[in-house]
Amino acid sequence: MSAPTETPAAAVKPSPMSSLKRFVAKPSGALSLAALVVFALTGLIGPLFVDKPGGLGTDILQPPSAEHWFGTDDLGQDVLAQVIWGTRISLTVGVAASAIAIVIGTALGLLGAYVKRADTWVTMVTDLMLSLPLLPLMIIVTAMVGPSVTTLTFVIGLFSWPEVTRLIRSNGMVVVAMPYIDGARALGATGWRIVTRDVLPAVVPLIVVSVLLTAAKAVISEAGLSFLGLGDPDSWSWGRIMLNAQRSGVISTAWWQTLFPSLAILLLVLSATVAGVRFNDSRDPRLKDR
Structure with missing residues (x-):
């Protein structure tokens, strides 16, 4: 995922309403926003209408049909229900981990920008974190602490702040x-007053973009860790659905078990990335025709 354009903060910013109009003026902005709203509604209210998957069913490894839109798994559980319940967990981890990364990254970034004596240390720590292999570190920490939604949230959040800081x-x-x-x-x-009243408001648009991009990467990290067996075994997530398919040995035959959660991850990450880039463009007065 590409980083947002670093627009000089001194440039004159358009009003929020005009930015919103420019954001949805292009199909990419409107479609990405609509997709994010659908995902959010699915995660919030979807589980209220769909029973949590569990137990054994009679329709085992059934392909998508009118009765089971996304098919069933080797236990006869409905894959659509798994995807809907997984949306809530995946979004929760993505948003919460992104919030942690944004708070840490913004605080350190502002500290380095304003306090010259601290800038050397902030830059050094940020460069060090960016040079580390994050996935192996996430695996080690998660395995040591114990798999859970809370663990995944904090581990992903605490390893995702360096790009925001920079x-x-x-x-x-x-x-x-x-x-x-x-x-x-x-x-x-x-x-403190200068940083909070003058510097922070100037970088708020970049924070909004960072929230979207960081949340998208957090969703990918959560799915990857869950697929490796480091997710919460008591909660559904998109990564756990694919892990179950791999463990049951039907990952290559029951294609629907991995296709639909993979599409959900792809659409969410793509929508968040496009929305972030589009928001950045809509705030840039130099791009009047975009």
Whole structure:
């Protein structure tokens, strides 16, 4: 996934309403927003209308049909119900892990941008984290702590902040170098007030984009860890559906067991990525025709 364009914070930003109109003016923006809304509604209210998969059914390894739209697994459980219940867990982990990464990344990015003495340490730690093999580290930590939704959320969140820090720091440094920041210092404004009242609002659009992109990557990480058997065994997620297909030995024959959760992951990640890029473009006054 490509990083958002680093628009100079000093540029004149359009109003929220005009940004929204520009966002949905292109089919990519409208379709990605609609897809995200569908996923959110599915995760929130879908389980209220579909029973949680469990037990044994009589229709074993049935392909998609009018009775079972997504087919059934080797236990006779409905795959559509698994995908719907998995949406809630996958979205929960993605959003919560993204929130953790955004809070840590934004705080460190603003610290590095404003406090010159801390910038060296922030840059060093960020570069170190970016150079580490994150997936093996996630596997080790999750295996040591024990698989659960909470563990996955914190592990993914705590390993996903470096890119946010680098983005916020680079754009925050542009704002800190502006003349009105020097004017605020001359008037006696504290560092906390300058960061929270002047620097932070200028990088909020980048934070919104980072939330979408980080959440998309968190969903992929959760699915990967769950597929490796490190997910919560008591909760459904898209990765667990594929893990069950692999364990039952039907991953190559009962294609519907892996196709539909894989499509859900693909559509969610694609929608979040397109929405993030589109939001960034709609906020950029240099792209008037986009």
